[in-house]
Amino acid sequence: MIRLSIPLRQALARLSLPLMIAAAFGVMLLGKADALLAERLRSHLADALSPIYAALAEPMSAVRGAVEEVQALAQLREENAALREENDRLRRWHSAALALESENEMLRRQLSFLPEAAPAFVTARVVADGGGTYARAVLLATGPQHAIRKGQVALDDRGFVGRVTEVGSRSARVLLATDMNSRIPVTLESSRARALMVGSNAARPRLSQWPEGVMPVDGERVVTSAEAGAFPAGLPVGVVRLSDHGAPEVELFARLDRLDAVRLFDYGLRGILPPEAVARPEPRQGRR
Amino acid sequence: MANPPFRRPEGRPAPAPGLLRRIDAFARLAFPGVSTAVLMVLAAAPVSLPSPVLAAALPCVAFWTVFRPAAMSPPVTFALGLLMDLLTMAPLGAGVLVLLAVHAAALRLRRFLARQSFLAVWLAFCVAAVGAAALYWALQALLALRLPPIAPAMHGAMLAAGLYPLIALVLTRIHEAMRIAENTP
Numbered sequence: 001m002i003r004l005s006i007p008l009r010q011a012l013a014r015l016s017l018p019l020m021i022a023a024a025f026g027v028m029l030l031g032k033a034d035a036l037l038a039e040r041l042r043s044h045l046a047d048a049l050s051p052i053y054a055a056l057a058e059p060m061s062a063v064r065g066a067v068e069e070v071q072a073l074a075q076l077r078e079e080n081a082a083l084r085e086e087n088d089r090l091r092r093w094h095s096a097a098l099a100l101e102s103e104n105e106m107l108r109r110q111l112s113f114l115p116e117a118a119p120a121f122v123t124a125r126v127v128a129d130g131g132g133t134y135a136r137a138v139l140l141a142t143g144p145q146h147a148i149r150k151g152q153v154a155l156d157d158r159g160f161v162g163r164v165t166e167v168g169s170r171s172a173r174v175l176l177a178t179d180m181n182s183r184i185p186v187t188l189e190s191s192r193a194r195a196l197m198v199g200s201n202a203a204r205p206r207l208s209q210w211p212e213g214v215m216p217v218d219g220e221r222v223v224t225s226a227e228a229g230a231f232p233a234g235l236p237v238g239v240v241r242l243s244d245h246g247a248p249e250v251e252l253f254a255r256l257d258r259l260d261a262v263r264l265f266d267y268g269l270r271g272i273l274p275p276e277a278v279a280r281p282e283p284r285q286g287r288r
Numbered sequence: 289m290a291n292p293p294f295r296r297p298e299g300r301p302a303p304a305p306g307l308l309r310r311i312d313a314f315a316r317l318a319f320p321g322v323s324t325a326v327l328m329v330l331a332a333a334p335v336s337l338p339s340p341v342l343a344a345a346l347p348c349v350a351f352w353t354v355f356r357p358a359a360m361s362p363p364v365t366f367a368l369g370l371l372m373d374l375l376t377m378a379p380l381g382a383g384v385l386v387l388l389a390v391h392a393a394a395l396r397l398r399r400f401l402a403r404q405s406f407l408a409v410w411l412a413f414c415v416a417a418v419g420a421a422a423l424y425w426a427l428q429a430l431l432a433l434r435l436p437p438i439a440p441a442m443h444g445a446m447l448a449a450g451l452y453p454l455i456a457l458v459l460t461r462i463h464e465a466m467r468i469a470e471n472t473p
Contacts, residue, residue, distance in 0.1 A: 014363075017392055021363035024369065026385040028431060031373075038373075038380045045374045049329060056333050130461025 009139070022271065047252055119232075121265045122146045124172065129259075132166070135201050136179035140172045148172045151269065154262045159236040159253030160224060160260050172264070176256050177237070178205055185228055186237055186250075187219040188214070197237065197250055198223070203248035203257075204241065216240045216248040232267045294400035312362050316466050321364040324348035325371055327455075332375040341375050342424060343447035344385070346417055347455040349387050353462050355465070365391040378424070379431035382435060388425045390416055405457070414449040421445035 031038050107113075124140035125231075142148050154161040154174045162182065165171040175182055182199035188210070195210035207216050220240040226233035238252040319398030324345060331344035345368060352360035376383065393416060394401070401409050425441035 016362040017395070018390070020366045021388050021392075023366060024381055026381075027370065027373075027384055028379070028381030032431065042374050045371075049332075052329060053333055056330070056365070060333070146369055246294075 034133055036105065051241055053161065054250075119265045119267050121263045122148070123259050123261055123263050124148075126259045127171075132173055134165070134173075134175055134179045134181060135161075136176040136182075136199065137165070138174050138176065138262075140174060140262065140264075141171060142172050145170050147266075148264060149266070153224075153235065153265045153267065154269070155235065155265060156254045156259055156262050158255065159238065161254045161259065163230075164264060174262065174264075177252060178203065178256055184237070185225045185230065186222050187225040187233065188216055188240065189223055190217070191220070194225050195222075204243070204251055207248040209252060210248075218242045218248075222250050229269050232269065308392040310345075316387050316470070317359050319462070319466070320348070320352040320386040321368065324352070324367050324368055328368070328371060328375060338455075339446075340387075341372055342444045342448060343451055344423070344455075345372050345383075345387060345388060346420055346448040347398075347413065348459070349390055350394050350413055351456055351459050352418060352450075353391050354398045355459075357395060359400060360391065362391065363389065378428055382424060382427035382431055385427060386420050389423060406453075410449075410456075411454055415451075417445045417448040418442075421448075 009205040017197055057100055091187075103168050122142070124142045124146075126138045127141045128139040130135075148164060150167055154164060160177060161173045162176040162179075163184075164172050165175040177184055177197065178201065179199045180201045182197075182205065184197040186195055186197045186207075187193070188195060191214050193211050193214040193216075195207050195216065197205045198208050199205045207222075210216060222235055222237045222240060224231040224233060224235040237251050238250040238254075241249050241251045243249050257265055327344045327348060328341050331340040343396040349360060349365060349368065351367075353419050365387050366384055369387040370380075372378075372383035372387065373380050396411070401412060404412075424444075425436065427436055428436050
C-alpha cells in the first residue's frame, strides 16, 4: 500500500464522492458521445459472464421444470374434471345416436329406402397456397393415376374446403370457400332454409340470398345443399356467426389457413358445367 | 480489552501485519463490493423478474454504506454502478449516478440511521428506493430522449424494498462476524 500523510488521505476521502459524481457525468457524456462504446463493453462483459450463466442455466431450468410440473398437475386436475364431464355428455349423445340409428334402420326397412353409395375419395397433399387466378386457392400434388376431375369436392378432416377448379396431369387447384369467386349453395341446418355462401377473400364467407322470413341464427350449423346438383347435401361446412355489423357469416369447420392434405370426393355430380363445355353460340354458316 | 502486558501502551495496538493478516483485512475490505457485484450478476441472469439488478444493488449499497462505509467507498460504488449499467440496457452513467446518490444520502444519514431500529432503517430505505427508482427512470428518459414506461422502475423499487430485509438479515450476520474478527487480536 502507498503510504500517504493523514491530512492528504482525509482530503482524498472527502473529495472522492464529488469526484466520483463528476466521473458519473463524464461517463454519461462518454456514453452519449460514443454510442458504440457501451455496446462493445456490454458484449465484452457478456462474453466474460456467459460461463457463469451457462452454469446457472442447469439448476434454473430444473427449478423451472419443477414449477411447470406443478402447474401442469393443477391443470391436469381441471382438465380431468372437464373431460369427465364431457365424457358423460358424449355418452348420453352416444346412446341417443345408437337409438336414432336403430330407429333409422327400422324406418328405412319399412320404406325400402335406396341407400347412397359410399363416395370414392383420394387424399392429396397441399403443396402451395395461392397462385393462379384466385386469391384463395391451394395447389394439390396428385398423380396421373388418380382421375381427378373439375368440380370434385374437397374436404379436410373437419369439413368443407372447396372445389377443384383446374386439373393438370400432376396437380390440381382447389378454389377455397373463402375466395371472392366462390359461391356455395348451403342449407341452414335448423331452419332448413337454403342460402348462398359467398366468399369475400376474408376468413369468414358471408351468407346471402336466404329466403324471406328466415334469419340465420348465431351458432346455427351450415351444411351443403344439393341445390343445382353441384354438391351432395349435408356436408359439414361451418357455423353461422354474426359479424360486428350484424351480417351473418360462416365460421368454417375446415382450417383453411393450415391445410396440409385434403380429401377429394367424387360424388359423380355433373351439376356445374366446366367452362369449356358451355356451348358458345357458333357463327352461322351458309348465310351472310 | 486489555493489552498484553509485554506491549508498550503507547505503541500500535495490533502486531505488525503479516501476509495472512493483510489478506484477511483485504478480504474484509473487498467483501462488500465483490459480494454486491456477484449478487448483481446473479440477478441479471435471465429469469422472468422485472429489473432485479437495481433491486439487488440498492439494498447492498445502502447497507454497506450505513454500516461499513470504509468498504463501500465512492469508487466501489462507481464501479458497481458501471457494472449495473453494463448488465442492464440502461444508458451508460444512469446507474452510476443513482447508486452514488443513494451512497451519498446513506453516508449523510449514517450516524442517525445506525442508531435506529431495523424497522426505521427499512422505512428510510423504502423512501430511498422509490427516490432512486424515480431518479433512474428520469435519467433514462433524459439520456435516451424518450419516455420509458414507469412501471418497471416502480417494480424495481418495490422489489428492492421487499428484498431489503432478506439481504439485510444475511449482511447483518456477516457484518457482526467481521466485527468480531476485527476486534479479536
